[in-house]
């Protein structure tokens with residue numbers, strides 16, 4: 290049977306260096322709050338129960354966690370007395386009894402589920418505690434991992450370390466897994482007699498060893514334990530996240546012509562054999578099917594791009610844009626809340642909002658669905674194989690039947706029956722010789738003005 294696992298995410302950081310009204314762990318990486326990244330990694334590593342320890346704004350953080358589908362209990366740590374004290378804020382959850390307990394930091398969003406799984410595997414193999422270590426280029430400020438014959442003996446915080454201990458380069462990443470059984474007893478024995486006067490979670494290692502238990506350290510990539518304290522570090526973490534995802538999507542079969550210029554949301558789905566040209570940005574909720582091409586400088590959010598469809602260059606797909614197989618949305622077009630049917634074309638300078646465009650229809654350059662009357666939104670329904678001439682305004686609510694033809698420059702305010710021709714504009718009048726007369730008059734005016742200026 291699978292082992293039960295409680296994951297406790299510590300998020301009571303002050304975050305003052307973010308200079309923000311938003312709690313630090315709610316700042317986003319790839320459009321997802323940092324704490325939600327951490328909860329997601331914990332779930333993927335098999336956590337069966339999630340707890341978050343916060344210092345303030347518990348409700349806001351709980352709301353964010355549940356919005357992202359994570360059923361987490363939020364505990365408040367009113368005084369910030371150290372990482373062990375923070376873990377004990379979740380005492381009620383720990384008392385429920387779990388095989389494994391994972392402790393993570395809410396401001397360390399790049400932790401990989403695989404690494405957490407490795408730490409749990411170490412518990413399964415017999416260790417009572419497994420600490421995730423790393424080797425930073427500069428270990429200053431981190432707790433040092435003191436090992437002996439393959440076991441972890443102690444973690445020494447920088448401020449409490451001897452000169453010899455400070456020479457150790459293997460550091461505590463902050464993520465820890467420990468056996469749930471007896472954990473409360475060990476945690477309750479942690480004191481605060483140290484340089485910072487804090488209850489250090491890291492002391493659990495020595496306390497456990499004294500009680501005859503075993504601890505072990507495993508090594509992770511330094512990127513995984515990068516913490517965010519200010520917006521420069523937030524941007525650094527975002528860059529690493531994006532680089533990882535680009536690699537993943539390319540290895541998953543998507544072509545990125547200039548990977549460094551493509552930006553993903555946490556939930557972007559690219560199916561094999563799609564092509565993404567340079568300078569494309571994905572907001573949340575985007576999906577691209579195989580054979581589809583997203584041309585340069587497009588912005589895609591909340592949109593589904595079907596097989597073999599083509600988007601851009603310079604296109605914007607907003608939430609609810611749904612392009613069927615082989616549909617085409619070209620340059621300087623915006624689509625929102627609209628289905629573009631199979632093989633339909635919206636090629637140039639067009640806005641399609643709150644609409645359906647049937648299969649095989651062609652929407653001419655400059656066409657606008659006038660979906661908003663200043664108060665309410667209305668729908669435009671365009672049938673199959675419809676031709677809408679350039680620069681038409683389709684004033685919703687309005688429908689255009691299958692096979693209909695709308696003349697260029699029409700302002701369509703009434704429904705168009707199938708196969709009808711709709712012309713809704715002034716009729717053209719040609720007046721013989723009037724063009725020449727106007728030119729002569731304008732030329733004479735210009736000459737007169739020039740002469741008057743010379744006399745001044």
Ligand code: UD1
Nearest residue numbers: 299300301302369370371372375394431432461462463489
């Ligand atoms: C901690 C580790 C250190 C490790 C480093 C990695 C301890 C004692 N030290 O040090 O070994 O190398 O992380 O980054 O654990 N927190 C609370 N409540 C508290 C105190 C902290 O929720 O009372 C949270 C913070 O929000 C933060 C995390 O715990 O997310 C780490 O706390 P921090 O004070 O930054 O610990 P470090 O000194 O960095």
Ligand code: CA
Nearest residue numbers: 394463516518
């Ligand atoms: Ca820290």
